[in-house]
Amino acid sequence: MPNALRVAANLALPLDTVTGTMAVLGIRGSGKSTTATVIVEELLEHGQQVAVIDPTDVWWGLKSSADGKSPGYPVVILGGRRGDLPLAAGDGATIADFVVESNASVVCSLRHFESQRDMRRFVTDFARRLYFRKGQEGRATPLMCVFDEASLFVPQRVMGEDAQMVGAIQKLVRQGRASGFGVTLIDQRASTVNKDVLTQVELLVCHRTVAPQDRKALEAWIDEHDAEGRAEDFLTSLRRLPQGTAWFWSPEWLDVFQQVQVRSARTFDSRRTPKAGERVKAPTRTADVDLEALKAKLATTIEQARADDPRELRKRITELERELKQRGAAPDPAALQAEYKRGLEAAVQELRTLLVGRAVDLRATAERLTDVATAAVDAMRRTADAIAGDVPAHIAAAPPAVGRIPARPTRSAAAAPRSAPPVRRSPAPASGNGVHVSGTQQRILNALALFEQLGQTPTSRAAVAGVCGISHTTGSFSNNLSTLRTAGLLEDAPGGAIALTADGRAHITELPTVVSVDDVHSLWIDASNSLSGTQKRMLEQLIGAYPKPITRQQIAEALGVQADTGSFSNNLSKLRTLGLLADVSRSEVIATELLFPRGLA
Missing domain, CATH: 1.20.5 (Single alpha-helices involved in coiled-coils or other helix-helix interfaces)
Known part of the structure; x- marks a missing residue:
C-alpha cells in the first residue's frame, strides 16, 4: 500500500487516517502510549500535520531519536519543561491561528497550568477557533488533533463549564472531516471518556482492558458499529492481551478487525517512568526548529488577532x-x-x-x-x-415486549389477506427439566416465534434482541440465550443465528397477529424500543423507497442532516446490524426482507 502508515509488521493504515477519528485505549503499561506515538510518527514521516494536546508534558520526545543521539521530527513544543516557546491559558485561539497559518506540527504542553480551569479555557478556545479557521476558504488541509488523557477534555460526567469544551471537541469529531480534521483520543479508561464522543470514532484501537465498567463502555461502541457479530471474540480476549498487542477495529471505515503487535517507537521515550535511584538521561540531539522565524510568525499571528479584535x-x-x-x-x-x-x-x-x-x-x-x-x-x-427472573413465568405474568402490534395507517391500497396464527396468552408450563423462564427469556422466545411466523428463521441474534428492546452485545443477553439453550428451548444455527425448538414453541405465551408488511413496519417503527427517533426516520425512508435502493445523501436530505458525519454513519450502522438494511454500493442502501417478508402484501 503506497503512502501507508506502517504501525505493525502485518498492518498498514491508509494515509487518509489523518482525517479519521480514532480512540486508543488500554490500562497503564499495556502499550497504548507507544501505539499512539507510533501513529503520530507515521503521520509526521509522511509529511502530515499533527497537533497534540499534552496535559502531562510527555510528548516532547518526538524531537529526538529513540536513543537520544539523533534528531527526531521538527515539532514545535509550546509550553512545558522543554518548550520552544512559553504557553499561557489565554493563548488557545492564538495558537489555533498559528497552527492554521504556519502548517507546523505542534505539541501544546499544559502540565504547567495551575488548574483544570486553565486547561479547559485553553482547549475550548483552541478547538473552537481551529474549527472556525479551518472552515475558511483554502484552509481545509489535513490535520490530526491528538488529545492525550482524553477524559480530562471529554469526560463522561459533564459538569458546569465542561459543556463548552466537550461541545467544541465533539464538533471536531462529528463534523470536522469536511474541513480536514482527524481526531485521536487516548485514555486508560474507556468508562471515563464521554460516551457521546467515544461512540462516534471510526477506528477503535484497544490494548489490555480489565475493569468491568471499561468493558461495558466498549460495548456501547460495539453496539453502534459491530455488524459482523465479532463482539465476543473481541471482548473475551481483552483481559489477556500481552503488552504492546492491540485490536484495530474499524467495521465501516477501514474494514479492519485485526489483533497486532505494534512496532516500537522510533522517537525518544519521554514518558518512561524512572526506576528507584535512576537518573533519566536527556537526549543529546533534537530536531532543529527555527526559533526566530517561529517567533516572527507567532508575532504576526498575534498582531493580526489584535487587528481583528x-x-x-x-x-x-x-x-x-x-x-x-x-x-x-x-x-x-x-x-x-x-x-x-x-x-x-x-x-x-x-x-x-x-x-x-x-x-x-x-x-x-x-x-x-x-x-x-x-x-x-x-x-x-x-x-x-x-x-421476573426469580419468579416462574406462570406466576410473574410480565407482559412480553412482543405483543399485539399497534394499528398504523396502511401504506398500500389493500393488503393481501393472510390467516394469522392464534394468539395464545395463557402461560406455558415449565419445561420438562424444571427450568422456568424469566420475563426477558420469555420475550426472546416470543420474538423467535414471531420471526418463525414470518418465515424468517433461523434469525440473527441482533434482530431478536432488537425486537425485545435489548442489546445483543451484552453479557446478560448471552446468558439468557445460554439458559434457554440449556433448557432445550432454542438451538444454534449456522452464522450465529438462533431458532426455536419444539419445546420452545410450547412455551410461547403470546404470538402477535401479522397480516401485512405495514404490521411488520409498525413492529420496528411504532413499537420498538431499540431504535432512536433518527433511526426510525431513516427506516421510513428505506421503506418508502423499496424495492429500489436509496442513496445515503437522499436519506440525509430527507432528515435535514449531513451525510458525511459520524453520527449519520453510526445510525445507518445500527440498522445494518439489526439486519434492516443492506449496502448496494458505497453510496446506496436498500431495505431487506426483514422489513418485507415474502408472502405479505
Whole structure:
C-alpha cells in the first residue's frame, strides 16, 4: 500500500487516517502510549500535520531519536519543561491561528497550568477557533488533533463549564472531516471518556482492558458499529492481551478487525517512568526548529488577532477621532467608514462563532439528557427482568415486549389477506427439566416465534434482541440465550443465528397477529424500543423507497442532516446490524426482507 502508515509488521493504515477519528485505549503499561506515538510518527514521516494536546508534558520526545543521539521530527513544543516557546491559558485561539497559518506540527504542553480551569479555557478556545479557521476558504488541509488523557477534555460526567469544551471537541469529531480534521483520543479508561464522543470514532484501537465498567463502555461502541457479530471474540480476549498487542477495529471505515503487535517507537521515550535511584538521561540531539522565524510568525499571528479584535478596532477608531480632533482637521469620512465596516465585520464574525459554540453546547446537553432518560428506562427494565427472573413465568405474568402490534395507517391500497396464527396468552408450563423462564427469556422466545411466523428463521441474534428492546452485545443477553439453550428451548444455527425448538414453541405465551408488511413496519417503527427517533426516520425512508435502493445523501436530505458525519454513519450502522438494511454500493442502501417478508402484501 503506497503512502501507508506502517504501525505493525502485518498492518498498514491508509494515509487518509489523518482525517479519521480514532480512540486508543488500554490500562497503564499495556502499550497504548507507544501505539499512539507510533501513529503520530507515521503521520509526521509522511509529511502530515499533527497537533497534540499534552496535559502531562510527555510528548516532547518526538524531537529526538529513540536513543537520544539523533534528531527526531521538527515539532514545535509550546509550553512545558522543554518548550520552544512559553504557553499561557489565554493563548488557545492564538495558537489555533498559528497552527492554521504556519502548517507546523505542534505539541501544546499544559502540565504547567495551575488548574483544570486553565486547561479547559485553553482547549475550548483552541478547538473552537481551529474549527472556525479551518472552515475558511483554502484552509481545509489535513490535520490530526491528538488529545492525550482524553477524559480530562471529554469526560463522561459533564459538569458546569465542561459543556463548552466537550461541545467544541465533539464538533471536531462529528463534523470536522469536511474541513480536514482527524481526531485521536487516548485514555486508560474507556468508562471515563464521554460516551457521546467515544461512540462516534471510526477506528477503535484497544490494548489490555480489565475493569468491568471499561468493558461495558466498549460495548456501547460495539453496539453502534459491530455488524459482523465479532463482539465476543473481541471482548473475551481483552483481559489477556500481552503488552504492546492491540485490536484495530474499524467495521465501516477501514474494514479492519485485526489483533497486532505494534512496532516500537522510533522517537525518544519521554514518558518512561524512572526506576528507584535512576537518573533519566536527556537526549543529546533534537530536531532543529527555527526559533526566530517561529517567533516572527507567532508575532504576526498575534498582531493580526489584535487587528481583528472588535475591542482593539473600537479603541483604534477612538484614537483616530481624537487625533483628528487635536489636529483640527475634518475627519476623512471614507477612512472612518472603512474602520467602522472592518470593526462591524469582525464583531459579526465573533458573534457568529459564539452562537455556533452555544448551539453545540445546547445540542450536547440535549443529547446527554436523552441518554440519561434512556438509561433510566433501561435500568427499570433490567430491574423488572431481574425480579421476573426469580419468579416462574406462570406466576410473574410480565407482559412480553412482543405483543399485539399497534394499528398504523396502511401504506398500500389493500393488503393481501393472510390467516394469522392464534394468539395464545395463557402461560406455558415449565419445561420438562424444571427450568422456568424469566420475563426477558420469555420475550426472546416470543420474538423467535414471531420471526418463525414470518418465515424468517433461523434469525440473527441482533434482530431478536432488537425486537425485545435489548442489546445483543451484552453479557446478560448471552446468558439468557445460554439458559434457554440449556433448557432445550432454542438451538444454534449456522452464522450465529438462533431458532426455536419444539419445546420452545410450547412455551410461547403470546404470538402477535401479522397480516401485512405495514404490521411488520409498525413492529420496528411504532413499537420498538431499540431504535432512536433518527433511526426510525431513516427506516421510513428505506421503506418508502423499496424495492429500489436509496442513496445515503437522499436519506440525509430527507432528515435535514449531513451525510458525511459520524453520527449519520453510526445510525445507518445500527440498522445494518439489526439486519434492516443492506449496502448496494458505497453510496446506496436498500431495505431487506426483514422489513418485507415474502408472502405479505
